[in-house]
Amino acid sequence: MDYQVILSPKAVNDLEKIVRYIAINNPEAAKKIGQQLLSKAKELSQFPLRGQIVPEFNDPNLRQLILKPYRIIYRVEQSKKQISIARFWHSSRESLEL
Structure with missing residues (x-):
């Protein structure tokens, strides 16, 4: 059975900010990166343990996928057979906040 993938309010906010920021200079690229991030997150429904453990937290249930320069923290x-996307985090940002 597939896992359900849910975006947290912070993740939705992160995604909106990423897309808005990129769209200032390149609306087409903004749409593309937004779709890529969502698509990569949805892939977790089939392979929930695919990502690596987030090094800052060392919690086996808290993982990340990389879509450079972004980290999908989940x-x-x-x-519950559920994946909760916590953040879409740009790698240039300082310490990760959940």
Whole structure:
């Protein structure tokens, strides 16, 4: 059975900010990166443990996928068969906040 992928309010806000920022100079690129980030996040429904453990937290349920220069931070909730996308984080930003 596939896992359900859910975006947290912070993740939705992150994605909106990323797309708006890129769209200032390149609306087509903004749309493309937004779609790529969402597509990569949705892939987790099939492969929830695909990402690596987030080094800042060392929690086996908190993982990340990289789509340079972005990190997709997510929590695996195996008992609920659910993936919660916590953040879409640009690698140039300082310390990760959940």
